[in-house]
Amino acid sequence: MPPRNLQAALEALLFSSDQPLALSLLCESLDAPAEAVLQALRGLEADYAAREAGVQLRDIAGGYLLVTAPEHAEWVGRLLRGKKKMRLSRAALEAMAIIAYKQPVTKSEVEAIRGVDSSAVLGTLLERNLVTIRGRSKVVGRPLLYGTTQEFLDYFGLRDLSELPRPEELRALVAAREPEQLEMLEVMAEVASDLPAGDSPHEVELLPSGEAGAADRAEELDHA
Amino acid sequence: MIDPESGPPIGRPDLESPAREAPAPGAAPPSVATAEAVPSRRAAGLAPGSPPVLVKLERFEGPLDLLLHLIKRDEIDIYDIPIAHITQQYLAYLELMRSLDLEVAGEFLVMAATLMRIKAKMLLPLPGVGDEEEEGDPREELVQRLVEYRQFKEAASTLQLREEERRRLYERGLLPGEDEAGPLPLAPATLFDLLDALSRVMARVPETTVYDVRGEVYDLEEKMSLIARTVAEDGAVQFATLLMRCHARAEMIVTFIALLELVKLGQVSVVQAEHFGDISIVARAPEERETDASAEPPGGA
Numbered sequence: 285m286p287p288r289n290l291q292a293a294l295e296a297l298l299f300s301s302d303q304p305l306a307l308s309l310l311c312e313s314l315d316a317p318a319e320a321v322l323q324a325l326r327g328l329e330a331d332y333a334a335r336e337a338g339v340q341l342r343d344i345a346g347g348y349l350l351v352t353a354p355e356h357a358e359w360v361g362r363l364l365r366g367k368k369k370m371r372l373s374r375a376a377l378e379a380m381a382i383i384a385y386k387q388p389v390t391k392s393e394v395e396a397i398r399g400v401d402s403s404a405v406l407g408t409l410l411e412r413n414l415v416t417i418r419g420r421s422k423v424v425g426r427p428l429l430y431g432t433t434q435e436f437l438d439y440f441g442l443r444d445l446s447e448l449p450r451p452e453e454l455r456a457l458v459a460a461r462e463p464e465q466l467e468m469l470e471v472m473a474e475v476a477s478d479l480p481a482g483d484s485p486h487e488v489e490l491l492p493s494g495e496a497g498a499a500d501r502a503e504e505l506d507h508a
Numbered sequence: 509m510i511d512p513e514s515g516p517p518i519g520r521p522d523l524e525s526p527a528r529e530a531p532a533p534g535a536a537p538p539s540v541a542t543a544e545a546v547p548s549r550r551a552a553g554l555a556p557g558s559p560p561v562l563v564k565l566e567r568f569e570g571p572l573d574l575l576l577h578l579i580k581r582d583e584i585d586i587y588d589i590p591i592a593h594i595t596q597q598y599l600a601y602l603e604l605m606r607s608l609d610l611e612v613a614g615e616f617l618v619m620a621a622t623l624m625r626i627k628a629k630m631l632l633p634l635p636g637v638g639d640e641e642e643e644g645d646p647r648e649e650l651v652q653r654l655v656e657y658r659q660f661k662e663a664a665s666t667l668q669l670r671e672e673e674r675r676r677l678y679e680r681g682l683l684p685g686e687d688e689a690g691p692l693p694l695a696p697a698t699l700f701d702l703l704d705a706l707s708r709v710m711a712r713v714p715e716t717t718v719y720d721v722r723g724e725v726y727d728l729e730e731k732m733s734l735i736a737r738t739v740a741e742d743g744a745v746q747f748a749t750l751l752m753r754c755h756a757r758a759e760m761i762v763t764f765i766a767l768l769e770l771v772k773l774g775q776v777s778v779v780q781a782e783h784f785g786d787i788s789i790v791a792r793a794p795e796e797r798e799t800d801a802s803a804e805p806p807g808g809a
Contacts (some may be wrong), residue, residue, distance in 0.1 A: 302681035351677035381663035400570030441674035
């Protein structure tokens, strides 16, 4: 039997959780079909928006999460007094981007693109659980392969990997940053059409903990 | 490295050189010596006794980062890099880094070698027409790397924006609970730690023989509620402090038993930051306490 007031029950569930709740989990807990839960989610979102509530409903990392509204970030930040995690360094963000687009990817591939040793930043990303070991490549030396985690999606507020800008969108962004090179866009599209499209030489040997699905999405991204 | 936009005007080693210098065949290539001379001339221009020059340094992640910076600054077409010019600028930067006593990482030197190799290849007369087609543009590989890296830098920037946006949204549970609030990770203290602490405090108190024949002076329940109140008000109380407030050994012992009762009832926790360190009595985390609210302390010891 679904709850009498589905939207209120849904709100209760979301309130109780500090991490995104998947639709399937919500349906199961509320004993309600997906359409009904989705409708209740939309209703809740609309209610919060209508009364300019202090919280918002967000669709993050494959689930639904109640968060404080961004316009109140200052006050919540004061309450927390800087107890939030450190921002990622520029170097870590670069390595993060390469892993997100090229996963599963080895450390030496990351380093080849960045042109610098990346052991330390990779260590940081692993420690913060933004990156995980996906398995081993079958190339010589069987190097470890890295990929992104759920925490990665959560940390960057992404619904899933498909929310990352596509390679061609990135190229447009690069061009927009450097207007004098706008005319080069066509040439770029030709010359760089394989970037960062998948040229992954890896036959992947998945570890038991590997997150299925994310890798497929990366593949889709690559071939898009 | 120097930030040409906001930094003071020192360290623009490219000031004299034309921005888009194409390597013309037959023309004398700018030598490495020329490139190195630029920053040292600049250094010589700083008269002794002149005020110290503040240089805003931008940390380049690596040689590709530096090359992209030079390409952007000089508005160079990345697909047609004037290799002699860029090599000169690149080496000048390395020289500047050295003159500022900055460590130049090995990767920067490898790239310097790569640039000079490409430059040499472009200057060498091509052996034959057939080879030319096979060889291709010696810059191509470098261009590919730069384009790819630039794209990932852009991806990193979009991630950074998302990071910033996400940081403005707070989910529940970010406020540290009472257990995490302490400056040190606290290990639970055992009964033996408590007994050790008791004997240490007892030893500190000079044995004064006080014959106090008042009966039932120290009430266990009263002590229990005193400890509970102190903990509730102050958040935590040092075990030693608690005992030092006692006037007699008998009172200490009653206090100690009261503490044990409270621990047993789950109303307080005893924690210890390090072995043989002071033991603190803290309130239980709220979720652990909720069932204890109704528990009645038993009368008597």
